[in-house]
Amino acid sequence: MPIQYYLFLSMALFCIGIMGTLMRRNAIIIFMCIELMLNAVNLLMVAFSKMYGDAQAQVFVFFIMVVAAAEVSVGLAIIVMMYRKVHSVDINILNRLKH
Amino acid sequence: MTQLVYLIPLFPLLGFLVNGIFWKKMPKNMGGIIGSVAVLASFVVSLCIFFEVKSDSFQGPVVVNLFEFINSGKLVIPFSFQVDALSSLFLLIITGVGFLIHVYSTSYMHDDAGMVKYFAYLNLFVFSMLLLVLGSNYLIMFIGWEGVGLCSYLLIGFWYKNRDYTNAAKKAFVMNRIGDLGFLVGMLLILLNYGTLSYQEFFGQLGSSHVAVSNNLYNWIAICLFIGATGKSAQIPLFTWLPDAMAGPTPVSALIHAATMVTAGIYMIARSGALYSLAPMALNIVAIVGTATALISASIAIKQYDIKRVLAYSTVSQLGFMFIALGVGAYTTAVFHVMTHAFFKALLFLGSGSVIHAMGGEQDIRKMGGLGKKMRVTQITFLIGCLAISGIPGLSGFFSKDEILAAAYAHNPMLYYCGLAGAMMTAFYMFRLYFLTFHGKFRGTEEQHHHLHESPAAITIPLMVLAILSIVGGYVGLPAVLSEHHSLMAFLKPAVTNFDPRELEHGTEWMLMGLSTGVAVIMIIFAFVRTKTPNFSPNTGLAKVLENKWYVDELYDAIIVRPIAALSKLLDRFMERSGIDGFVNGVGKGVRWSSDRVRLMQSGQVGSYIFVMVIGMVLLFILGFFWVS
Amino acid sequence: MGLYEILFWFLTVMALGCALGVILSRNPISSVLFLIATFFAISGHYILMNAQFLAIVNIIVYAGAIMVLFLFVIMLMNLNADTEPQKNRLIQLAGVISGGILFLVILGALRNVPVASLERTNTGIGLIKNLGKVLFTQFVLPFEISSVLFLSAMIGAIVIGRKE
Structure with a gap:
């Protein structure tokens, strides 16, 4: 398989993730789209790792997963908090940044 | 022994640190003892070094390297001291007179709350002055130079609660700074052209031809250094600070403004004699400025009523004499006069301090008179000082002043006549002061009269020591007609490059001596007659001009101070307020205005931010991949 | 077209399709399920590239732990298609267009990268x-x-x- 195929595949996944974040208002869905983008990057890293025959990239993927797991735990806690406060997960309600 | 020279400034420095750090907690007497002992220790070391320098085995100047002070590229300036005849003589004067004044101060300042602080300043001053004369290059001298300037500021404004006194301190500091700038420029000129500031290296290169310089350069360097000297030694045009500096405690006036600090300029020029010998134009300027200063300040002193102010102007006038000597190339003579002047002027100041002490702070001689009956020791010592400064034969002032006049006559008779006129006025105003203070009837209040008393031993003993020195101090330099051996000149010969003074005929010299003695005696008698019936009616005509010091302060005020103040106000209004402030405030206002507009773009919704971010990413990609490559 | 290629294309189509499912489905629960399917497809790719360890970790950590966490949260909040907030059509269109533009731009930028085959290297590293x-x-x-x-x-x- 040429490397381009993986390149384009991960690009496509990444862009789908971006479209998702732009289209949806549900905070959880947006969060899932971010996970999707992370996975797209992981996929590409593994492909490069195979291409160069180097294990370091795979270790990096491993660390990305570690960080993602930590990030998800905190992020979901924040979303739960937000839901408790405003009884909604709609990000348009969160416009405090304006003030 | 010469290797231990660093001990001399070290003791006062330690005294300063101890007194300065613990001044709040220390008992008052303790501060005085520490300060005096520190200077005494330096004096002892100075004596040892002086005798070593005087001995025949001493070979040329010794440079003691302490550590490297500046090392930057080609410029290497060590922190080192130079021991030779000139510096060892000054060491003796500074530490000796300084010690006496310290002892005097322990009594004089006894009732002052800030006594320990006072001694800390005094020690710092002695330290700076020692650094000034000990340094083996101009930079070390400059450190001491600035140090004494700082200390004089601190001590003049010692009673800082009085606004006039702090103003006087500021005036002294600013005047000194003007001169210091000249010194600095001269120093940098030397550094630029010779690459060194060390005396020995610099003077060694002066005559040699491998530094291609014109006579002009010598003149410029010499004039710049002389500007520094006019500031420190109170010459025209920077002399007005010294009379005002009398605001400080009287021992300070004696120490700083009579015996030591003001002689820094003389020392510097005597030290740079090799340079000045190559700069005839600068020498002429020195002589002319010295003459003018001697005459003008002596004329002012005639009509002053403040006892310390008379002495201050007399100091300026005597400094003028020293500069005349320097200007005609008789460096040794100038140093000779520095020495004798240090004795009798310190004596006079301390005597006036004793009088002021007895009068309870009164300084106006119109309110004194007849003090001699109550204060015998003060009167006699003061009289000796007056006789010495007036140039009565047998006392120290006669020998040094006569030597100056003789050198001036040999150089140019015109200088001699001016100098004679100055000496004439000196005799008159000193004895006017003496008669008004110690003779006649008491003119003060009854309470003051009741209070009059002789001062304690700590005050009178230094007076007596200084009186003895004022008498015998002149015998180190007997004139040629009396003795073949001029011991001071012989001593200073290796250190000071003297012009060979043109030998005068013995007959001429006798005549000159007789003339100056004659006018001095006539003036003393004249002063006695004039003060027999004191008349203090308001002055008119020339006397009024003299009383107001030739209106020099007013002149400076009108020519320099006020235009600058007006210009500053103008700049303040137009440059500062509307220019710089306007610009700064304008930037602030602009940012505020534009941010008021820009914040409308913020919706506060996360979605729109992500959207904008993606757009930005796209643009960056386009830029990065298609545009740049 | 060998087995390898067939698997590759199958997994690719599955990953893209499920990813689109994530962003298009109205019900959050089905979004989560689609995402899990996407992760399985990506894990399949890992196996194809002989990165077995990452494939397993991906399934265990992402599909197993993280996505279950998502499910729990969604169920805790009782979200479903009816409560789902919807953006208006215009904004959705703008999102699609800008995402598409990004894709096209990167595509254009990377179109000319030199072709390198993945088979030429030693495959034991994963x-x-x-x-x-x-x-x-x-x-x-x-x-x-x-x-x-x-x-x-x-x-x-x-x-x-x-x-x-």
Whole structure:
């Protein structure tokens, strides 16, 4: 398989993730789209790792997963908090940044 | 022994640190003892070094390297001291007179709350002055130079609660700074052209031809250094600070403004004699400025009523004499006069301090008179000082002043006549002061009269020591007609490059001596007659001009101070307020205005931010991949 | 077209389709399920590239742990298609267009990269043994530090999530 195929595949996944974040208002869905983008990057890293025959990239993927797991735990806690406060997960309600 | 020279400034420095750090907690007497002992220790070391320098085995100047002070590229300036005849003589004067004044101060300042602080300043001053004369290059001298300037500021404004006194301190500091700038420029000129500031290296290169310089350069360097000297030694045009500096405690006036600090300029020029010998134009300027200063300040002193102010102007006038000597190339003579002047002027100041002490702070001689009956020791010592400064034969002032006049006559008779006129006025105003203070009837209040008393031993003993020195101090330099051996000149010969003074005929010299003695005696008698019936009616005509010091302060005020103040106000209004402030405030206002507009773009919704971010990413990609490559 | 290619294309289509499903489905629950399917497809790709360890970790951590967490949260909040907030059509269109533009731009930028085949290299690096060696020699310090990261994330989640 040429490397381009993986390149384009991960690009496509990444862009789908971006479209998702732009289209949806549900905070959880947006969060899932971010996970999707992370996975797209992981996929590409593994492909490069195979291409160069180097294990370091795979270790990096491993660390990305570690960080993602930590990030998800905190992020979901924040979303739960937000839901408790405003009884909604709609990000348009969160416009405090304006003030 | 010469290797231990660093001990001399070290003791006062330690005294300063101890007194300065613990001044709040220390008992008052303790501060005085520490300060005096520190200077005494330096004096002892100075004596040892002086005798070593005087001995025949001493070979040329010794440079003691302490550590490297500046090392930057080609410029290497060590922190080192130079021991030779000139510096060892000054060491003796500074530490000796300084010690006496310290002892005097322990009594004089006894009732002052800030006594320990006072001694800390005094020690710092002695330290700076020692650094000034000990340094083996101009930079070390400059450190001491600035140090004494700082200390004089601190001590003049010692009673800082009085606004006039702090103003006087500021005036002294600013005047000194003007001169210091000249010194600095001269120093940098030397550094630029010779690459060194060390005396020995610099003077060694002066005559040699491998530094291609014109006579002009010598003149410029010499004039710049002389500007520094006019500031420190109170010459025209920077002399007005010294009379005002009398605001400080009287021992300070004696120490700083009579015996030591003001002689820094003389020392510097005597030290740079090799340079000045190559700069005839600068020498002429020195002589002319010295003459003018001697005459003008002596004329002012005639009509002053403040006892310390008379002495201050007399100091300026005597400094003028020293500069005349320097200007005609008789460096040794100038140093000779520095020495004798240090004795009798310190004596006079301390005597006036004793009088002021007895009068309870009164300084106006119109309110004194007849003090001699109550204060015998003060009167006699003061009289000796007056006789010495007036140039009565047998006392120290006669020998040094006569030597100056003789050198001036040999150089140019015109200088001699001016100098004679100055000496004439000196005799008159000193004895006017003496008669008004110690003779006649008491003119003060009854309470003051009741209070009059002789001062304690700590005050009178230094007076007596200084009186003895004022008498015998002149015998180190007997004139040629009396003795073949001029011991001071012989001593200073290796250190000071003297012009060979043109030998005068013995007959001429006798005549000159007789003339100056004659006018001095006539003036003393004249002063006695004039003060027999004191008349203090308001002055008119020339006397009024003299009383107001030739209106020099007013002149400076009108020519320099006020235009600058007006210009500053103008700049303040137009440059500062509307220019710089306007610009700064304008930037602030602009940012505020534009941010008021820009914040409308913020919706506060996360979605729109992500959207904008993606757009930005796209643009960056386009830029990065298609545009740049 | 060998088995390898067939699998590749199958997994690719599955990944893209499920990813589109994530962003297009109205019900959050089905979004989560689509995402899990996407992760399975990506894990399949990992296996194809002989990165077995990552494939397993991906399934265990992402599909197993993280997505279950998502499901729990969604169920806790009782979200469903009816409560789903909807953006208006115009904004959705703008999102699609800008995402598409991004895709096209990157595509255009990377169109000319030199072709390199993945087969030419040694394929043993993705095995647990090799990866473990690298992880516990060269990267042992970051590995240990990541445990601190987890600890702080745990504490953070508890602090944020507790009731006042």
